[in-house]
Each structure stands twice: as structure tokens, then as C-alpha cells.
Amino acid sequence: MGRIPQSFPDLAEAIRLDPANAAAYAARSAAYVAGKDYDRAIADANEAIRLDPKDALAYLNRGAARAEKSEYLQSIADSTRAIELDPNRTLAYLNRASVYALQGMLANSLRDCDKAIEIAPKSAKAFSMRAKVRDQLGDFDKVIADCDTGIRLGCTDPEIYFLRARSRRIRGAVAPAIADYTTAIGLNPKFLLAYFNRGSIFFETGDYDKAIADFTQVLTIDPKFRDALVLRGSAYAKQGETARAEADFAEAKKLGFRPK
Numbered sequence: 001m002g003r004i005p006q007s008f009p010d011l012a013e014a015i016r017l018d019p020a021n022a023a024a025y026a027a028r029s030a031a032y033v034a035g036k037d038y039d040r041a042i043a044d045a046n047e048a049i050r051l052d053p054k055d056a057l058a059y060l061n062r063g064a065a066r067a068e069k070s071e072y073l074q075s076i077a078d079s080t081r082a083i084e085l086d087p088n089r090t091l092a093y094l095n096r097a098s099v100y101a102l103q104g105m106l107a108n109s110l111r112d113c114d115k116a117i118e119i120a121p122k123s124a125k126a127f128s129m130r131a132k133v134r135d136q137l138g139d140f141d142k143v144i145a146d147c148d149t150g151i152r153l154g155c156t157d158p159e160i161y162f163l164r165a166r167s168r169r170i171r172g173a174v175a176p177a178i179a180d181y182t183t184a185i186g187l188n189p190k191f192l193l194a195y196f197n198r199g200s201i202f203f204e205t206g207d208y209d210k211a212i213a214d215f216t217q218v219l220t221i222d223p224k225f226r227d228a229l230v231l232r233g234s235a236y237a238k239q240g241e242t243a244r245a246e247a248d249f250a251e252a253k254k255l256g257f258r259p260k
Contacts (some may be wrong), residue, residue, distance in 0.1 A: 008035075029061040033068075041065040054087035060092050067099050075099050081176035090120040094129050101133055102196035109133045131163050140167035158187035162194055174201060192221045196228055208235040226255040 032041035063078030165180030199214030233248030
């Protein structure tokens with residue numbers, strides 16, 4: 001069959017030259033998934049499967065696209081079929097784990113993460129995914145451990161720093177939590193919840209200037225974030241800036257805030 005090209009125009013040309021090239025359809029399906037064109041990804045995966053019912057990549061891609069379209073049961077079925085055809089395909093386990101987590105099936109999700117790590121013990125993505133599942137399970141010490149490993153393996157997803165920060169804060173490690181939120185923000189300057197959570201720590205520790213700065217960033221991103229208005233107003237009040245505090249509380253009341 002020859003080498004399957006990776007660029008989209010080359011894949012289109014490969015299909016034009018050989019319309020029965022299932023691998024080219026599967027590869028183009030992956031390109032569509034990466035480009036977030038999920039309907040075309042599914043169409044190409046369907047054609048690849050029609051031409052070669054044992055093409056694991058096609059099932060993997062179709063499962064990923066279906067997950068993005070909230071077709072969760074079909075996505076799980078496709079990932080399961082990809083695993084049946086290629087039991088060492090790490091991404092199929094991680095895709096299925098992600099969907100299981102969305103469905104609240106955390107034990108199944110954790111089991112898939114464990115299997116992915118067994119197959120690929122140096123997969124930063126696998127440790128990051130397992131950290132997300134363990135976060136939902138409230139197993140914060142293991143969240144920290146998985147985040148540590150994922151970061152050591154090169155993960156630069158701001159979410160992994162956010163997860164570790166939250167777990168560290170719960171465990172009372174305030175300074176390391178702040179450092180992780182700061183890293184997450186550096187990786188994604190519009191990470192609203194990282195600003196909010198860091199601001200909340202600053203508020204709790206009495207660093208009101210920094211708290212106000214973080215809550216202001218939150219409100220720049222989302223002017224209707226009620227809790228940021230309330231806490232910024234509270235920080236202003238702690239500093240004796242009554243007019244600013246009352247203005248924030250007034251805006252928060254418009255959004256449903258009711259002082260106790």
C-alpha cells in the first residue's frame with residue numbers, strides 16, 4: 001500500500017488516486033478530528049471501516065469524534081472495538097476513560113487509565129488523565145503523585161498544574177498551590193478558575209491587593225462571575241474601600257447574590 005502521508009492535501013490526493021485506500025481515509029479522519037470537524041471525521045472513519053472492518057485507527061477516530069458530539073455510548077463502543085482490534089492502543093483506553101468519567105463511571109475510567117499506564121508507562125497524557133479521575137474521586141494524595149509524574153514526563157497542559165494546585169491547597173500546602181496556579185496561568189493566561197482559586201488563597205491569607213488583582217482578572221474574562229464580585233468586594237471592604245466594595249456587592253446582587 002505504501003506510506004500514508006500526514007498532510008491533509010496529500011491525504012486527499014492519496015484518496016483520489018486510490019479510493020479503496022482505507023488507511024488514507026482513517027488518517028484523514030484523524031486530521032479532521034484534530035481540526036474539530038467531527039462530522040467529516042465520522043464520515044471518513046465510516047468509509048475506512050467499510051473498506052477495512054479491522055482498521056483500529058478508524059474506530060479510534062470515530063470514537064473520539066462521537067465523544068465530542070456527546071454521543072457517549074457510541075463513542076465507548078468505538079473505543080472498545082479499537083481496543084479489541086489493537087489491545088496496545090493507549091489512546092483508545094484514554095479516550096474511553098475520558099468518556100467513562102463524563103458519564104460518572106469513575107471505576108471504569110480509572111481502570112482504563114491504569115491499563116494505559118501499564119502499556120505506556122512514560123505517557124504523560126495517561127498520568128494527566130488518571131489525575132483528573134482521581135480528582136473526581138477525591139483521592140488528593142494520588143492526584144498530586146500522578147501530576148508530579150505527568151509533569152516530570154513533560155506534560156505542559158495547564159490543567160495538570162491546576163489539579164495539583166487544588167489538591168495541594170486541600171492538603172494545606174499553600175505556597176506550592178499558589179506556585180502551581182501561577183504556572184497554570186502562565187500556560188493559559190485566560191484560565192479563569194486558576195485566577196479565581198489563587199485569588200481565593202490570597203484572600204484567605206490576607207493578601208488583599210493580590211486577591212483583588214486576581215478577581216479583577218476573573219471579571220475581565222467573565223464580568224458576570226458572581227463569586228469573584230463578592231470576594232473582590234469583601235477584599236475592598238477589608239481595606240476600607242467602602243465605595244468599591246458596595247459597587248461590587250451591588251453588581252453581585254443583580255446576579256442573585258444574597259448577603260447572609
